[in-house]
Amino acid sequence: xxxxxxxxxxxxxxxxxxxxxxxxxxxxxxxxxxxxxxxxxxxxxxxxxxxxxxxxxxxxxxxxxxxxxxxxxxxxxxxxxxxxxxxxxxxxxxxxxxxxxxxxxxxxxxxxxxxxxxxxxxxxxxxxxxxxxxxxxxxxxxxxxxxx
Numbered sequence: 001x002x003x004x005x006x007x008x009x010x011x012x013x014x015x016x017x018x019x020x021x022x023x024x025x026x027x028x029x030x031x032x033x034x035x036x037x038x039x040x041x042x043x044x045x046x047x048x049x050x051x052x053x054x055x056x057x058x059x060x061x062x063x064x065x066x067x068x069x070x071x072x073x074x075x076x077x078x079x080x081x082x083x084x085x086x087x088x089x090x091x092x093x094x095x096x097x098x099x100x101x102x103x104x105x106x107x108x109x110x111x112x113x114x115x116x117x118x119x120x121x122x123x124x125x126x127x128x129x130x131x132x133x134x135x136x137x138x139x140x141x142x143x144x145x146x147x148x
Contacts, residue, residue, distance in 0.1 A: 007049050014045045076105060076113045083141065087120060090136050097123045118145045 018038040025031050080103050091098045099121040108114050122133060130147045137145050 010049070011042075011046050014042055018042055076107065079113055080105065083115070083118070083143070086141055087118070087137060087145070090140060091120075091122060091133060094129070094133055094136060096129060096133060099123055115143060118143050119148065120145055121148045 018041070021038065022035065025034055083103060084101050087101060088098050101121075102119040104116045104118075105113050106116060118137075120133075122130065124130065134145055134147060137143060
C-alpha cells in the first residue's frame with residue numbers, strides 16, 4: 001500500500017511540474033515538440049514504476065513459479081507416456097510383449113526433459129530377440145535401452 005501511495009504522489013508531482021513547465025513556455029515554435037516530449041515523459045513516468053511493481057510482487061512471482069513447475073511436470077509425464085507407448089508398439093510389432101518399463105529423466109537448466117535411462121523387461125529369453133528390440137528402439141526412437 002505504501003508503494004501505491006508513493007507512486008501516486010510522484011505521478012502527481014510529475015504532472016504538476018509538466019504543467020508549470022508548459023505555462024512558462026510562451027507561444028514559441030518549440031511548444032508543440034515540448035508538449036509531445038512532456039506527454040511521453042508523463043506516460044513513461046507512470047507506466048514503468050507500475051510495471052516494475054507488478055513484475056516484482058510476491059503474488060505474481062509465486063503463482064507463476066508454481067504454474068511453471070506444474071506445466072513442466074505435465075509435459076515430462078506426457079513425453080514419458082509417448083516413449084512408453086512407442087516402445088510397447090515396437091515390442092508388439094516384433095512379436096514380444098512388454099512386462100515393465102522404467103524411464104528415468106530429469107529437467108536441464110533450460111527446462112527441457114532429458115532421458116537418462118530406459119530399463120525394460122520383455123517376455124523373451126533369447127538374446128538375439130533382445131538385441132533386435134534394442135536396435136529397433138535405437139533406430140526408431142534414438143534411445144539406448146537396457147533389457148532385463
